[in-house]
Structure formats: C-alpha cells, structure tokens
Amino acid sequence: MEPHEPKPSNSTTDEDGLSDHNHAAVTRRIERLSLHLRPTRDPPHADTLELLSCAGRAKIEVNTEQLSLYMRGKYRDVQQSVYDYFNSRPELQTPIEISKDEHRELCMRQLMGLVREAGIRPFRYVVDDPAKYFAILEAVGSVDMSLGIKMGVQYSLWGGSVLNLGTKKHKDKYFEGIDNMEYPGCFAMTELHHGSNVQGLRTIATFDLMKDEFIINTPDDGALKWWIGNSAVHGKFATVFAKLVLPTHDTKGVSDMGVHAFIVPIRDMKTHKVLPGVEIHDCGHKVGLNGVDNGALRFKSVRIPRDNLLNRFGDVSRDGKYTSSLPSINKRFAATLGELVGGRVGLAYSSVGVLKIAVIIAVRYSLLRQQFGPPKKPEISILDYQSQQHKLMPMLASTYAFHFATLHLVDRYSEMKKSHDEQLVGDVHALSAGLKAYVTSYTQKALSICREACGGHGYAAVNRFGGLRNDHDIFQTFEGDNTVLLQQVAGYLLKQYQEKFQGGTLTVTWNYLRDSMNSYLSQPNPVTARWEGEDHLRDPNFQLDAFRYRTSRLLQSVALRLRKHSKTLGSFGAWNRCLNHLLTLAESHIETVVLAKFIDAVRSCPDPSSRAALKLVCDLYALDRIWNDIGTYRNVDYVAPNKAKAIHKLSEYLSFQVKNVSKELVDAFDLPDYVTRAPIGMQAAQDAYSQYTQYAGF
DSSP states (O other), rough: OOOOOOTTTOSSHHHHOOOOOOOOHHHHHHHHHHHHGGGGOOOOOTTTTTOOOTTTTSOOOHHHHHHHHHHOTHHHHHHHHHHHHTTOOGGGGGOOOOOHHHHHHHHHHHHIIIIIIIIOGGGTTTOOOHHHHHHHHHHHHHHHHHHHHHIIIIIIIIHHHHHSSSSSHHHHHHHHHHHHHHOOOOOOBBBSSSOOGGGGGGOOEEETTHHHHHHHHOOSSGGGGHHHHHTTTTTTTTEEEEEEEESSSTTOOEEEEEEEEEEOBBTTTOOOOTTEEEEEEOOOOOOOOOSSSSEEEEEEEEEEEEEEEBBBBBEEEESSEEEEESSSSSEEEEEEETTTTTHHHHHHHHHHHHHHHHHHHHHHHHHHHOOOOSSTSSBBBBGGGGHHHHHHHHHHHHHHHHHHHHHHHHHHHHHHHHHHOOHHHHHHHHHHHHHHHHHHHHHHHHHHHHHHHTGGGGGGGGHHHHHHHHHHHGGTTOOOOOOOOHHHHHHHHHHHHHHTTTTTOOOGHHHHHHHHHHHSSOOOOOTTTGGOHHHHTTTTHHHHHHHHHHHHHHHHHHEEEEEEEEHHHHHHHHHHHHHHHHHHHHHHHHHHHHHHHHHHHHHHOHHHHHHHHHHHHHHHHHHHHHTTTTTHHHHHTTOOHHHHHHHHHHHHHHHHHHTTTTHHHTTTTTOOOHOOGGGGGGSSSHHHHHHHHTTTTT
C-alpha cells in the first residue's frame, strides 16, 4: 500500500492510521465483522443486479481508447470538424485580452465562418436531430463560450421559436435565412421588471382590425425588453413575447388572450439601420460572455402583419376572431413554454462540457505539480495529498455522472420531439429543469474549486479558470433561474405523489415512487442499517435504495407540511414556508436520476476494463453523495454510526483509487490541447511548464 493511501474500511487500523494491538479492540472488531458472515443477513436484492467488480485492491488498468470510444457517442466526428476548423483558422481564435466591441465582431465572424466556410449548419438539426445539434453546441462552446451562446440565440431561441411556435408558413419564409445567417435574430422575452414570471410580461400586441396588423407597444419602462442577446449590434429580427389584446364589442372594449410570440423586424435588411418605432440600447459590459451583444428594446406603435403571429397554439382570423386548440390561457402558456425546453437541455449539456475542461486542467496540473514530500525523499505530486483528492476526485466522478445523465436527457428530449407524447413532455420539462439547475450550479462551484486547487497558476488568465468561471456564471440564471426551476421539479414530484395515492399512472422517471414508496417510507431495517462490508456499500442496489429512500422521505414530509400550513397560510404562504425543504427535495430527486443513469451506463459498457473503471467512479459518486448528506440518513437511523464511518472511509479509499487512474479518466474525455488551451493542463506533462513560460515571454 502506498504511503498516502487511505485505509479501506475493513482494515484493522483505527481512523488515524495507528496500529491497534489492544486485544479488546481487536475482539470487538472481529465481532462486528462476523455480522457480515451470517447467512440471514445477506444484502437484499443481491440477485436483481450484478455486482460489477472493480479489480479489488489492485490498480485498475484503463484502456483510454476504449473508454473514450464509449464516452464520445456517435457525433464525435462533427465535433472534431468544429475543432479542426477553428484550429486551422488562428485568426478566429479568441485572444485572452480583447475589448467588448472586438469580441462581439469576432464572435459574429466565428459563427459566419462555421456556417458558411466550414459548412456546418446547426439549424438543420434543431428539430430533426437534436442530439447532433447539442453535440455541435458543446464543441462550439468549448471554442468560445460566447460563440456557443450566440449560436444558441440564433438557432435554439430565435430559430427554435419560429420552428416550434410557428406553422408551415413561417418555416417556409424564414428557415433558409436563419440557417445561412442572412436573418440574424434574437429572442425578446425577458423584461426589465419580469424575467422568471413570463405570464407577468407587460409588452402589448394589439390587433388592428381595420389594417389587419398587430401594433407592438412598450407601455412603460418596466416593460423594456432587457438582456436580449444578438439585439445590440447584429440582430435583424426578434421573436417578441407580448400580451395579445383583441378588440371586443362589450363594455370592456378589449380582451387579453395571454402571452403570445410575434416576429418583429428590428433593423433594415439592407442598411442595417434600426427601424422606425424600435429603440435599441446596449446593455454594456458584463461579468462574462462579452462576445454576445445584449441589448434593451422599446417598441413605439410598431406595426407588423397579422401573419407574424407565431400561431401554432393560437391564431387570429382576418375578422379578429381568436381560435386555439387549447381551451385556456394557462394551457396555451404551458404549451408555448414546453416547446422552449430545448434551451435548458442545451445549457445542461454545455455546462458538462465546461466542467470537463476545468477538471482536465485541474487534474493534469495536480499530477504535474510537486510540492514537499517525506524527509530526504523527492517531492510528491500534489494529487498524492488526500486534501487534493478530496477536492478533485469526487468532482471527476460527478463529471462522468453528469455526462451520462445529460446524454439521457438529450435522448428523452429527442424522443419527445418525435412523439409529442403528453406524459413525456411533462417528464422532459421537469428533467430538463432539474438537470439544468443542478448541473450548472455544481459546475459553477467546481470552477472556483479547480482554480483554488491549482494555486497561483490557476489565477493566470491563460490557464482559463477565470474566463470559464465568468462566462459560465450566467448559466445559473438564463433559460430559467435555478431556484425557480428546482421549484418546478418539486411541484412535478408532488403532482406525481398525489397521482400515486389516487391510483394514477406515473411516467418512467418517477417509477420508483410508484413501485417502492411504501417500502421507502417504512421504518429503516435495523439490521441493514449496520451492514458496513465493502461489497454491500458498493452494491448499486444499496446506493440507489439510499438515494430513493431520502427522496421519498423528503417528498412525504413536505407534502404533509404543505397540507398543514395551507390551512392557515394559504397555498402560496405554505409553499414559501416550505421552500427550502422543496428545493432539497428537488435536488435529491435529480441526484437519484443521475445515479440511476450512471449505473445503467456502467452495466451497458461493453469493454471490461472500461466497465471496471466506470464502476469505480460510479461508486465514488454514490458514496460521496451519501456521505455529504450523512446527517439525513443518521437522523432517521437509516445508517448506523459504524456504517456511516465505513462509508466515509470507503469514499476516501475510492478517491485514492480514482486518483491512480485519473490521468486515463480525463484523457478519455478526448479533448485535444488546442481545445482545452491551458498550458498547465497539457496532455504531455513535460511540455506544460515550457508552454507556460513561453507565454510569459521567456
């Protein structure tokens, strides 16, 4: 055993690593170990899921090529085309020091080059092959996150709104111009006073029966469209979200039909001048993503043809009559927003791409960097220190977990776009909201940890952590504030919980609530609560049961609290009183989904060495999460004190094991040096310091 290896949980040494020669202590230890040998105490479900071995105590041999092949998926070739194009065009690579205005123009040239010169047309895959679109988006974002967001605004938001909210006439008119960048556009939803509360938007679109036109108006400063990407400099069109107002013949005079989307030209196609009635201002320099031209818009009686209403879910006839296949404002609103979840899917997927880059740089540098060591012996790698392993190895495990979880999300989203199944739409909406919120929050914290883990050299802009952290920060806010999105997940869970007890059907993601709720809500088994053997702790059944037990307990308890408080506070007050509880519930459920998908990925891996490596990483992910919330499990006696200690020790040991193959694990992400672009994170460690000093001018 190496000098810095933590002791595994079945060692006879104490937690401080001191030899224990005390006879009584040894006897107690033997008695505890004997509990695991009794046949009546075999772990439950042992026959339902194969226990995948992980090569015992020996270092795993990882076939990086095979693991990378399993990880990369079927669209790695198109990603490589993106990487190769920008690597061949150094003038299109974003320098470290660049002004806001220069960055915006460079970003536009990058996108135009990708589409027109490299011939990569992402828009063609937005609806027909979303998985390929998201793969391109991840690759483009790794070139420059501003470029990834600008591309997302053009194709996911502006283009996606035309495809998903419009009808054939809109696709026929706008598709080619959006695809080839002749029609750069933006997505004007957010207002100065309203972001998350889209139903509270105050921009107005009034139908003029005489002229067969809509009149778009900004009634006050609070209704200014704000943070609108692509609008400050480049956009020629905007999808504007506004309340649709129709004239009536009754005493009210008008009828509010709720928020709808309209195509509004904002600049002249030839001169690029701002059109009459449209006022555009620049939102200015931001914390990050300064290659994206965010602007603010005001509309003063801007007239557009009736056909510019994106009318998939609601239409206005020539005589001013409103028709819709959906019976209410709320139903139409839900359908409209449901078609826009692709943006959340893309952000979750892209956030994992950012996390991969950060983890690659931090792990490679930690393997390279040597500081201190035993007396009169060479210095050791800083990743040999347990504290560094504690920072980075669970993070590496989480990166793998999120990779498979977001691939699952993309698959579900692609299936939804083909089937339009109502249950699947609700499932994908909640899953995309939860994964977007959970993954982007985790990645943002991880970026700061990686910067710190790389010491002073991590603070150099050339080594990327600062830029990545600043650019990624807003991922927690746009396409839905993370706190708001987690509440949507909690609300959906409560709906499923209610249906379970009313005999309704549940969608696939929530099956465990139907199948096992009663067992999860029963008193913990005092026997299994004491099991501490490594085979048991590494059994995926134990791990999933623990995650599901926690979620089920949280769900049942918050449902009871809401019922209690709603009697005195009303539904809104009760929700606010239980809000932190609800957020914890949502996060717990998402962690359960992530683990389940990781276990599936381990079992599906065809290469034995890769499967063993993934099993090791999956076990670390699961046990680290359990340990991080060990108080919850202890409070309800789901885990006895001895078992909690065993979980802690085993998670530390697994961190050590993952450290031993960490180079192979980050290499398997298959991102070349010209994509990671950090001298301290180069794949060939011997070149790292020389590249770094060359940057400084030596």
